[in-house]
Amino acid sequence: MKNKRAVIVMTLAILFGLGAVVMASRWLLTQPAASASRIVVAASDINLGQRLTPEMLKLVEWPAHSVPKGAFNDPQKLSGRVLKTSILMGDPLSEAKLAPVGTLGGLSALITEGKRAITVRVNDVIGVAGFALPGNYVDIIVSTETEPQPQGQGQASTAREQSISKIVLERILVLAVAQEVNRDETKPKVVNAVTLEVTPEQAEQLDLARSVGTLSLALRNQVDPAAAQTTGATKQNLLPAVAPLRPVAMPVAPPKPRVQAPLPAPAPQRECVKVINGLHASQECF
Template identity: 60%
Template sequence: MKNIRALVMLLVAAVAGLGAVAMASRWLVERSSGMTAKVAVAAVDINLGQRLNPEFIKMIDWPSGSVPPGAFTEAQKLDGRVMKNSVLRGEPILDGKLTPVGTVGGLSAVISEGRRAITVRVNDVIGVAGFALPGNYVDIIVSTQQENASSKGSNKDDSISKIVLEKILVLAVAQEVGRDETKPKVVNAVTLEVTPDQAEKLDLARSVGTLSLVLRNQVDTATLATDGATKFTLLGTQAPVAASAPSAPVHRVRTHYAARPAAPRDCIGVLSGVMGSVECF
């Protein structure tokens, strides 16, 4: 009898314990569900210019109090949108990283308003050994011959290197637009984002000389005016003084002058002893 009573008490205690655990877990789930929200993140690394589809997106729980502004809570709203910036796997997809609704994918979707994309040919040296990657900023140097009217026909010493454009954004290298690569890539072409005026200067610069890219700090916005480097400033010597053109010969004109008659004067005779003379005034 005592054994049966003990078994019943154990059974009741077990049921009560299971009920308490179930209620506690239910309470924790309800409380935690109220503290998190579903946020759309990148399921894989996504490059700029790519069009989103369900394979690129996954929904995860995110603390409700720290949901990033512009985050999406529904994956359907991202279908067909185009990335304006690159995102890494697990990174929230924000509205500020997307192009306007209806934008067609590709490089043209990431060009800023009022700007243009232009491609220049480079090599392993001109392209900063492959470290000029999408998202970096570069300066453009042109090496050419400067016009010098005083040394026509002999401009071998008139070479000049000059920075013509500063803080130019690299949009793509070759056919790749990924901005999150850290390894250098030696390519034969770099696409740059420029204004229309800069596009004209760059097109002229690559036709009159050799271009070089100069990698600059991402946060450096200073613009420095330079005079350019020539052979004489490089070596610290003075430029030769241009020989002046020979002056035209001076033709002397001989002029014949006629003797003018002496002006009439008043004269008197002076007698001194036995000597006489004439004094004129």
């Protein structure tokens, strides 16, 4: 009797389980299939300025509702294109990350239209101890000597040259340090040359500045667009003349009263008597 009851319970459990499986499968079949697309992503890390090859790319499934704008679905369409930004493995490729068609690889692909690249020589101090990395913004400071100004028409100048340091260019983009353009590097690297992106007018100013004085780079915040309102530093405003100290009058002590010496006591008066003895006369005082 007990075995019969156990068999019935097990049979019912199996039937209910099979019924649940059938109902779940039917529900899943009635649900709309999730749509997906295949897009091109990076098969490995790729630095900016590199020309793409099919081996660098691969196709992956991507949710159709979140496909990036301008994404590609054929790796062959990207063959020979040049990246203008670094991408990591698995990042989708889009038109916004690519240089125009026909652009050659290298630094020229990174230069914004209408701008130029110019290289300046630096050292570990001028180059902000290696922290001026590609993608950073810097200000250019020139240290030079000002020319003396004439005092008047027909008069020779009597003013002397004076040293001055002045910010001449602001918010200049660093394209490369030495010969590297990788913008993902965050560690400082001391180099002897920095390539900057400037307008043609700024290129002329920078070329003149490095010929008339010494250049220094000042690293600035990436999101700070404010201009520096400075007049330049000279010896006069760096070390202003110190006004001479006025002599302090010391208080004069009043003269001490003179103490007069006491007058000598008058000699006591004596009474004298003249004594005559024969032919001799004498005087006795008492």
